[in-house]
Amino acid sequence: MRNHLVPTLIAAKIFFALLTFYFFAVMLGWNMFSYPDYYHAYSNCLEVPSANILYPKLFCAASYITDRPMAFDSVFFISAAAFINMFILIGYFIVCEKYLNKYGKYVLIILFVTHPYMNIYFFRLYTDLFASLGIFLMFFYKMKNININIFFVISAVVLMNFRVALIPVFVVYGLWEMYSQYIYRNYKKLFYPILVILLSLLSYIPAMEFSSAFTKINSQEGLLEKIIYNIVFTFGFRESNAVSREFITAGHWTDIWSFMVSLILITIHAIGLFGIVKFSFLKKDLSILVIFIYLLVPIFAVAHMRYLLPLIPILLFGYSYLFFRTTKKEYLTNR
Numbered sequence: 001m002r003n004h005l006v007p008t009l010i011a012a013k014i015f016f017a018l019l020t021f022y023f024f025a026v027m028l029g030w031n032m033f034s035y036p037d038y039y040h041a042y043s044n045c046l047e048v049p050s051a052n053i054l055y056p057k058l059f060c061a062a063s064y065i066t067d068r069p070m071a072f073d074s075v076f077f078i079s080a081a082a083f084i085n086m087f088i089l090i091g092y093f094i095v096c097e098k099y100l101n102k103y104g105k106y107v108l109i110i111l112f113v114t115h116p117y118m119n120i121y122f123f124r125l126y127t128d129l130f131a132s133l134g135i136f137l138m139f140f141y142k143m144k145n146i147n148i149n150i151f152f153v154i155s156a157v158v159l160m161n162f163r164v165a166l167i168p169v170f171v172v173y174g175l176w177e178m179y180s181q182y183i184y185r186n187y188k189k190l191f192y193p194i195l196v197i198l199l200s201l202l203s204y205i206p207a208m209e210f211s212s213a214f215t216k217i218n219s220q221e222g223l224l225e226k227i228i229y230n231i232v233f234t235f236g237f238r239e240s241n242a243v244s245r246e247f248i249t250a251g252h253w254t255d256i257w258s259f260m261v262s263l264i265l266i267t268i269h270a271i272g273l274f275g276i277v278k279f280s281f282l283k284k285d286l287s288i289l290v291i292f293i294y295l296l297v298p299i300f301a302v303a304h305m306r307y308l309l310p311l312i313p314i315l316l317f318g319y320s321y322l323f324f325r326t327t328k329k330e331y332l333t334n335r
Helices: 002-027 036-042 054-066 075-099 102-114 116-120 127-143 150-162 164-183 187-215 223-234 239-244 253-283 286-299 305-324 328-334
Strands: none
Touching (some): 002 102, 002 116, 036 054, 054 075, 075 102, 075 127, 102 305, 116 253, 116 305, 127 150, 127 286, 150 164, 150 187, 223 239, 223 286, 253 286, 286 305
16 A cells, blocks of 8 residues: 555645645746745855854855855755655655555545645745754654664754754653653663753754744733734744734735635644644653644744644644544554
């Protein structure tokens, strides 16, 4: 079944991602590679940014090697983004499919290939892509019950310095692993979790000023009001909505259409969250939920669906699992 469905996932994802790109870029005339943060913070090779310090180094190194300017919207990096995103989706599907029956696998593929926000970002090599890699790394290790090893440590350090928002997640992940090894008296396995925590804290030092400024965004709002707004924006609304603090504007038909899509996405994501929580309880492993620490800081500052992007595949699995999980007999057959 897997050998048949993975090529289907690849072909369908490429088709829908290209269709989405055509709709927005050609039919609506939108600039699909508008990324103000890149030009404000990452395009100058002579300056060291306060956060995500490896991200601009990637483009500077590529420009130096090729002897021509290369940025996130260069053909090479557009292709690289598509390849990495496809790798992540295939990885999620292979890890999750054994928990789904036949219909659940089809539903998961349909959700993966048609999700509009995932398709919009499919060709974008933004810092969020490295967050997606980091979340998948942790999810994969948890689902496969793999202890932290040297590959995990090196990957964590690299990815955190591409996307500092991963730092709190890796810290909590390391703490949980320390606790797990300690209660089972596996003292020899404490080294790598401790190392992950220490290196995470060291990675945080250059980003302290940025982190402090980020948490003060929308500080004029009441805390409860801010949290409620940010949770809703995170689960279904674009960055423009979060900045304007408006759920809908009636300036163009696309605004109404976008609002309706947002309501659908909020519903799917919320159901998916319930599904992944239920999955964790049935699997008797709540540590899987550690990855949602990724949303904690944005929810207390400013948040929108781009912060949810690395977690969306997990929520879509949770949605599929809630309605189409395997029976015990099917699960044993899929193992």
